[in-house]
Amino acid sequence: MSKLKKLTGRTLFLPIFCMLLVMCANIIYDAACGNFALNFFTISIQNGVLYGRLIDILNRGSEIAILAVGMTLVVSASAGTDISVGSVMSLAASFCCMLLAGFGVSSTNELQMPLIVGLLAGVLMGCLCGTFNGFLVAYLDIQPMVATLILYSAARAIGLLLCNNLIVYIRNDSYAVLGKFIGPVPTPILVAAACVIIALIVLKKTALGLYIQSVGINKRASRIAGLNSRKIILMCYIVCGLCAGIAGLVNSSRITSADSNNIGLSYELDAILAVALGGNSLGGGKFNLIGSIIGAYTIQAITTTLLAVGVSTDVAPVYKAIIVIIIVAVQAPAVKDYFSRQSAKRAAAKARG
Amino acid sequence: MKKKSRNSNTVLLFITIALFVVMYAVGCIVYKDKGFTHLQTFLNILINNSGLLCVACGMTCVMLTGGIDISVGSLIALDCMLLAVGMEQVGIHPVLMCLIVLAIGILFGAVQGFFVGYLGIQPFIVTMAGMFFARGMTAVISTAQLSINKATFFVNMANIKLEVPFGIGAYTNRKGKLQVPYIRLHVVIALLVLLVIFLVLRYTKFGRNLYAVGGNEVSAAMMGLNVKKTKMQAYILASFLCSIGGICYCMNAMAASVTQATGFEMDAIASSVIGGTLLTGGVGNVIGSFFGVLITGTISTLVKTNGKLLSSWSSIAVAALLCFFIVLQSVFALMKKRAK
Numbered sequence: 272m273s274k275l276k277k278l279t280g281r282t283l284f285l286p287i288f289c290m291l292l293v294m295c296a297n298i299i300y301d302a303a304c305g306n307f308a309l310n311f312f313t314i315s316i317q318n319g320v321l322y323g324r325l326i327d328i329l330n331r332g333s334e335i336a337i338l339a340v341g342m343t344l345v346v347s348a349s350a351g352t353d354i355s356v357g358s359v360m361s362l363a364a365s366f367c368c369m370l371l372a373g374f375g376v377s378s379t380n381e382l383q384m385p386l387i388v389g390l391l392a393g394v395l396m397g398c399l400c401g402t403f404n405g406f407l408v409a410y411l412d413i414q415p416m417v418a419t420l421i422l423y424s425a426a427r428a429i430g431l432l433l434c435n436n437l438i439v440y441i442r443n444d445s446y447a448v449l450g451k452f453i454g455p456v457p458t459p460i461l462v463a464a465a466c467v468i469i470a471l472i473v474l475k476k477t478a479l480g481l482y483i484q485s486v487g488i489n490k491r492a493s494r495i496a497g498l499n500s501r502k503i504i505l506m507c508y509i510v511c512g513l514c515a516g517i518a519g520l521v522n523s524s525r526i527t528s529a530d531s532n533n534i535g536l537s538y539e540l541d542a543i544l545a546v547a548l549g550g551n552s553l554g555g556g557k558f559n560l561i562g563s564i565i566g567a568y569t570i571q572a573i574t575t576t577l578l579a580v581g582v583s584t585d586v587a588p589v590y591k592a593i594i595v596i597i598i599v600a601v602q603a604p605a606v607k608d609y610f611s612r613q614s615a616k617r618a619a620a621k622a623r624g
Numbered sequence: 625m626k627k628k629s630r631n632s633n634t635v636l637l638f639i640t641i642a643l644f645v646v647m648y649a650v651g652c653i654v655y656k657d658k659g660f661t662h663l664q665t666f667l668n669i670l671i672n673n674s675g676l677l678c679v680a681c682g683m684t685c686v687m688l689t690g691g692i693d694i695s696v697g698s699l700i701a702l703d704c705m706l707l708a709v710g711m712e713q714v715g716i717h718p719v720l721m722c723l724i725v726l727a728i729g730i731l732f733g734a735v736q737g738f739f740v741g742y743l744g745i746q747p748f749i750v751t752m753a754g755m756f757f758a759r760g761m762t763a764v765i766s767t768a769q770l771s772i773n774k775a776t777f778f779v780n781m782a783n784i785k786l787e788v789p790f791g792i793g794a795y796t797n798r799k800g801k802l803q804v805p806y807i808r809l810h811v812v813i814a815l816l817v818l819l820v821i822f823l824v825l826r827y828t829k830f831g832r833n834l835y836a837v838g839g840n841e842v843s844a845a846m847m848g849l850n851v852k853k854t855k856m857q858a859y860i861l862a863s864f865l866c867s868i869g870g871i872c873y874c875m876n877a878m879a880a881s882v883t884q885a886t887g888f889e890m891d892a893i894a895s896s897v898i899g900g901t902l903l904t905g906g907v908g909n910v911i912g913s914f915f916g917v918l919i920t921g922t923i924s925t926l927v928k929t930n931g932k933l934l935s936s937w938s939s940i941a942v943a944a945l946l947c948f949f950i951v952l953q954s955v956f957a958l959m960k961k962r963a964k
Contacts, residue, residue: 411951413951421947424887588757592754592760599749
């Protein structure tokens with residue numbers, strides 16, 4: 272009993288448990304369909320690139336993993352989520368493609384300016400959106416979700432304006448590099464890995480991670496202790512915008528176009544779900560970045576599994592919404608109180624008996 | 625102190641009304657030759673936004689308790705899809721179908737209210753899950769683009785023209801035909817909802833409870849109010865009004881699709897906030913929300929009348945206005961803090 276409690280008490284228990292659950296579901300499904308039971312885990316090389324469902328999940332989950340890095344920091348520091356990430360992804364992609372193709376051009380083979388300028392501009396646009404959100408939250412004390420709601424609807428609309436209501440196609444191989452393969456490995460995996468590793472190093476090797484947590488636990492106390500709480504919250508939002516920008520570029524590079532209406536659609540749910548699945552409290556404070564990353568890939572595994580089972584992409588959010596509600600409900604203080612009271616009652620009954 | 629706080633709130637309401645008048649006047653001057661000055665243009669704003677008016681009333685009630693409900697847009701899509709499939713494909717009588725939709729609204733609100741009120745989860749998270757859930761359920765029912773034309777009773781109800789009495793604002797159009805301004809039945813429903821909610825908020829115990837809970841949750845609990853129950857009731861009311869709004873919306877659009885009413889939550893929240901409802905709760909009024917709805921309606925009408933602007937301009941303008949009013953609120957709050 273106590274061993275079980277120790278296990279469930281671990282911070283990484285929830286994400287790893289969920290991951291195992293999804294894998295088991297896949298094995299059972301494969302076996303039930305009469306396929307090789309370990310189909311899920313087989314990785315082969317086809318046409319010179321890695322191929323397999325696991326690789327597919329790692330590849331497709333890159334955007335969510337990148338978003339999860341920023342979202343974890345935002346949730347931790349400000350006890351609120353940034354619901355604009357999906358729209359910011361779309362805006363960053365549109366801005367980048369608009370610069371590369373020229374305004375009002377729907378399809379191009381030639382880049383109007385060097386690729387790096389476009390990519391940097393897209394990322395900068397993400398940072399700009401993050402700064403806007405962060406300023407509203409940190410300096411004007413507006414609830415995070417209301418503040419980010421503005422860009423949630425406006426960013427996609429601005430993206431449409433930049434693209435002149437068109438889908439901008441960039442038919443140039445150099446633009447596809449972010450979404451295709453380097454050698455046998457899909458590039459998005461490398462981009463996501465780079466983002467995660469940089470974030471981890473910065474958070475572990477500097478006191479920044481500690482600062483963010485302390486601001487999240489008690490804003491006023493950390494200000495009295497000498498931290499500039501507002502600046503730290505602002506910085507978290509900028510990082511979140513930066514991550515959204517990178518994720519948007521990766522997503523746009525996959526389809527070598529900027530489809531403002533569809534890039535990053537309902538990614539905000541995935542990112543928030545990743546943070547919640549990672550065992551982080553959505554009420555702010557302590558965070559666990561590794562948990563969020565595992566959570567992100569778990570989400571993608573769930574999505575891939577749902578698609579493999581034959582659920583359409585329109586319907587998949589139903590299941591995700593139910594999962595997020597269950598996780599958040601289990602973490603809710605009222606429910607925790609109820610369970611601890613129950614176990615106390617049981618202990619009392621045992622002591623008496 | 626009390627007088628002062630009332631002052632800053634009336635200031636917000638006055639800013640809203642003035643903004644509406646100025647915006648409409650500018651529209652009248654700039655688009656004079658496009659028929660903006662006719663009474664019908666104003667009534668069209670009401671006709672096109674009757675659903676939004678109902679939803680904004682519900683949103684105001686939730687925001688009074690300090691919460692928020694972003695599931696409304698998806699819930700409207702779900703309502704429209706249910707109505708369309710139920711009436712057109714299954715052949716259920718429209719009245720029964722409307723009752724089913726209202727019941728689903730109450731159930732939806734009860735679940736959200738339970739999670740927010742009794743489990744103490746952040747309203748944003750709960751209603752965001754609700755948003756994706758409702759949108760997904762819409763896709764479960766049908767992913768087709770449906771239009772309503774076979775359910776004769778519903779079509780007839782939606783087509784009723786209530787003409788303005790005594791021919792006020794009547795004009796002869798280019799073909800020399802007399803046009804009398806009219807409104808539709810769903811506008812009457814929406815205005816009735818507005819009146820009822822106004823009276824409920826002002827004169828009933830439940831309405832005062834909403835203000836008390838939003839003003840200060842702890843002192844409301846100490847006064848002996850059941851805070852959890854009040855919150856749950858607020859969400860039930862919001863989803864119920866949203867379902868009424870869904871029926872009004874459906875009567876106007878006469879169609880259903882999965883992507884219907886996307887970004888509707890934004891309009892509803894913007895209308896409430898522009899109308900002077902504080903996001904922190906405790907302050908607000910549905911009369912303000914009414915003007916908020918008129919302002920968002922005027923913006924989209926202006927964009928449509930121009931004809932050259934892309935439709936995304938209207939959502940950018942609404943977002944910018946929302947941003948402006950949120951910042952205004954927070955500046956007022958900071959000033960109040962300083963004054964203390």
